[in-house]
Amino acid sequence: MPIPRILTDLEAQGLLPPAQTKAIVEFEQNRPFSIHYELRALLYFGITLLAGGLGVLVYQNIDHIGHGVVVGFIALVVAACFWFAARHRQPFTWGEAPKASLLPDYALLLGCLTFLVLEGYLQYQYNLFGNRYGLVTVLPAALFLWLAYLFDHRGVLSMGLTALGTWVGVNVAPLSAFSDESFLRYGLGEAALGLGVVLMAAGLLSEYRNLKRHFAFTYLSLGSNVALLAATAILLGGTAAHLPSWLMVPLIFTLSGFLFWYARRTQSYLFLLMGVVYSYIVLTYLLIRLADDSSGAWELLIMFYFPLSAIGAVLLFVNIKKILRIHAD
């Protein structure tokens, strides 16, 4: 085994005294084999099987037990989850609340998921919200965002932001999902772009105002991805309803520039990678559009642009610490 070999080496180098290496070897040999995560995985798997099986059974026997019972049962699960999470809630703070244990976090997540099931069931069976689809989607968005701040839960925050995105989409183009036309024609692209920028602003605000600062990453990564994806789709699709698509070029470069700045500030390489990839896509797209007209430009592009730009990007990544003046590792 490698561990005794490492220890012998360390002892020979004089980095560890012999008595200590002996104690470490003994500790390593007598250390019990932890199957904690395996057992937990089995537990979750069992819960999933049980819940799935029960769900199918309920569905099959719905004539005997009736919708009211089903709704009552799901509502009970939602209430139990939220009650359990609330019982273990830490007092609210704009900072990061200390975590007491994992279980209430999972209960909150499960409660939110079953809330969606409950809402869907009510709408499907009783048509509770009628055709007010905006209301159907804004309700979970508002609830989840409130819960995320109340319980300091980043998973629920992501769910809330996703629900918010659905609400925006439903409001802009209620029927676009059912039509075979390009969804961009209904202005969904602009809506997504707007949502992304708003989320990015919210992220910056939470960081600068110190309002749940650890939420900033969720806001910024979600927001910048949505905004850049939407802008790229508008640019490549070229069918924006309101904005001219060329406007996307400076916009993407600006957003990428912001990501570089933010990556440098927080030393987060994810944002750097996103900025580089999106601006590379736009740059390449522009050059290909320009090369369309003149003959011979294609050869030049393939001969010089692709190899040189790839080398440039590699050099950028390799020397990133010097370029961004990041000192700490």
Added chain:
Amino acid sequence: MPIKAYPTAWARHDAVRAAAARWLKQELITPAQRTAIDAAHPVDYYRPNIFLRIGLFIFTCIGAMAASGTVAMVTQFDSPAAVAVVYGIGALVVLELAIKNFRHYHSGLDNVALYTALLAIIGLILYLYFKSDYLTQPEDLFFGQTAGGTLLLLVILAVLAGATLRYADRLVAACAYFAYLALTVNLLLHLPPGRLLLPFGVMLASGAAYILQDKARQRDDFFYYERVLNVIKLLALFTFYLGGNYLIVREGNAALLNLPVSTQIPFAPVFYLFTVAVPLAYIYFGLRQANRMMLLVGLAVVCFSIYTYRHYRSLLPPEIAAVIAGIVLIGLAAWALHYLRTPKHGLTAVAEDDEPHFNLESLIVAQTAHAPEPQAPGFEFGGGSSGGGGANGQF
């Protein structure tokens, strides 16, 4: 030229630093000792953050593709073989330079350079093969009964195995393993009873690979190949099971004979036994020998065994079976979590991070024997604060 492309110290330093970090967390060494160990085992290679590695991977791929376009344009597609040779040599030069001069160590860039070189070499081999008159049936290239296919597989396996020995890359190692299995199948199909022997051949080959990688762990250069050996171990465990799985054997047999519907196979009871026994053996020995990978593969293939059974016989309606299985699993896991709160039979349900730590204080005090501090109790095994996060300052 030495066989290994990267200095072996890089992998060894990594292993020592990882062990020291864990020991510090378990309070087996002091922070000062860890600092000294880290200083004696510096990271003197280049492997950046995962996102930068992804970026390097993407842009080296773009560069490699652009280079292939350039080479092809310069040679005007006159000779594909020449393109492959130039391209392969170019990729190898980039790879070796990146390692020698820029100390890249699985940074994304050297990975892509290696894959590019291997694609060029294997592409060249395939090109030469298809140009020669050796070819008989291209659709049955690897599993037809042609000597050419065997030769081709042998050459590809030699290239991939050589590259694995030199560069210790996991993806290349996995490809080499599959080439090895394909060669086994190809050789067996040359024999008249080959179809019957196929499952046993695959199991034997997988078992041999497992034993070989286990033996290789004793070698001095273990650290250099650790990740490669783990890949081989994982694949060998899976292919050993799949080789004896009833569903795979029955459907594979039908596919080889071009049957529309699979029929009962010879030696069926043997395969029933393998399908049941192999997962159970994996789980048992995984637990006994503290072999986590074997345990996890065992848990995964138990599911496949159950699927195999239900594919041919249905015992209970699925929803009833799911409810019963769910109750059994929840009960079993809850019982084990409770029963193993304190270590029993060398097993524990406590997460590794939450395990009671060895207390170094007494040892250090006894060693240096000049500090008049009160001695802390030596070992703190047992005891049960299993809930809650790890660092609560208790230790």
